[in-house]
Amino acid sequence: MSNESSSRPRKVCFVTIGATASFQALIRATVSSAFCNSLEQNDYTDLIVQYGADGHGLFQSLLQDVASKEQGAGVNVSGFGLDTNGLAQYMNLAKTGGGGRGVEGLVVSHAGSGTILQALRIDVPIVVVPNSELLDNHQIELADALAEQEYVVHGKLENMPQALLDAEKLRLRQKTWPPVNSGTHRQTKGLAGVVDEEMGFLVE
Numbered sequence: 001m002s003n004e005s006s007s008r009p010r011k012v013c014f015v016t017i018g019a020t021a022s023f024q025a026l027i028r029a030t031v032s033s034a035f036c037n038s039l040e041q042n043d044y045t046d047l048i049v050q051y052g053a054d055g056h057g058l059f060q061s062l063l064q065d066v067a068s069k070e071q072g073a074g075v076n077v078s079g080f081g082l083d084t085n086g087l088a089q090y091m092n093l094a095k096t097g098g099g100g101r102g103v104e105g106l107v108v109s110h111a112g113s114g115t116i117l118q119a120l121r122i123d124v125p126i127v128v129v130p131n132s133e134l135l136d137n138h139q140i141e142l143a144d145a146l147a148e149q150e151y152v153v154h155g156k157l158e159n160m161p162q163a164l165l166d167a168e169k170l171r172l173r174q175k176t177w178p179p180v181n182s183g184t185h186r187q188t189k190g191l192a193g194v195v196d197e198e199m200g201f202l203v204e
Contacts, residue, residue, distance in 0.1 A: 008045055010097035012105040013164075014090045016050040018112045019082060023131045024058055027051050029160045030108060031062035031079075036072025038161035042168055044105060045097075048090055049079035056081055087118065095124040106167050108155065111139030120151060125171045127155040127163045 015030045017023035029035065031049060039047060051059045059079045066072060083090075092098075094105045104124065109115045111130040119126040128146065130139035147154035153170055155163035 008043065010046060010099065010102040011044045012046045012048060012093045012097055012102075013039055013044050013108060014048045014050075014087075014094040014105070015108040016087055016090070016110070016115060017052050017055070017131075018110045018115065019052070021110075021131060021134060022052055022054055023110050023133075024055065025133075025157050026108075026110060026129050026131070027055055027058055028062065029129075029157045031059060031066060031077065032160075033066050033069040033071040035160045035164070036066055036075045036077065038072075038164050040072050040074045042164060043103075044075060046093075046105075047075050047077045048093065049077070050083070050087065050090065051079050051081060053081055055079075087115070091118055091122055091124065094119075095122050104171070106164070108160075108163075111143045113142065116142075116146065116152065125153070125167045127153045127160075127167050129155040129157060129160075129163075 013030075015026065017026050027049065030047070036047060049059060063077055063079075066077060091107060093102075094107045096102045097105060107115075107119045107124055107126040109119065109126060109128055111128045116126060116128060128139075128143040130143050132140065143152065143154040146152040150170065150173065153163050153166045155166075
């Protein structure tokens with residue numbers, strides 16, 4: 001959208017809705033002038049959106065709307081449907097910014113356990129936004145459990161700029177993953193237990 005960010009260190013926000021279920025609400029919440037303005041205020045230069053197999057038309061429409069506004073004009077917005085090579089390269093961009101002058105950014109994701117684990121493994125802050133439209137939805141429980149242990153930010157569709165601010169705070173106190181199985185950690189299921197339950201594994 002703009003070249004104004006070219007002189008600043010690259011800081012990337014990567015948004016993914018996953019490869020299966022459509023999550024248009026998350027696309028609308030992030031490809032918006034309010035969210036782009038919040039990104040710009042927090043020194044982000046790029047917003048990359050994985051919008052899914054059926055999200056191209058919506059993404060283009062929202063992109064035009066954002067481009068017509070002054071707020072967030074300094075953020076470069078791009079997107080793609082699916083990448084058969086996976087999301088690792090985009091996760092790494094969010095982690096490093098790419099190149100020598102990049103800085104750590106952010107991942108915004110549906111509450112898919114695989115995506116969450118991928119972000120946690122490379123230690124990049126992640127905002128998890130459950131898709132409440134899914135049937136038999138365990139995403140809210142997963143997001144709540146991980147947010148309670150301060151591994152992720154549980155983002156709300158109606159206030160993504162606040163989730164971004166919360167993620168910047170999380171970055172400052174990011175915990176090492178996986179957790180040490182001692183002390184207060186014995187009182188909780190830990191990340192492995194939460195994800196095992198989400199994936200349907202039996203935990204003795």
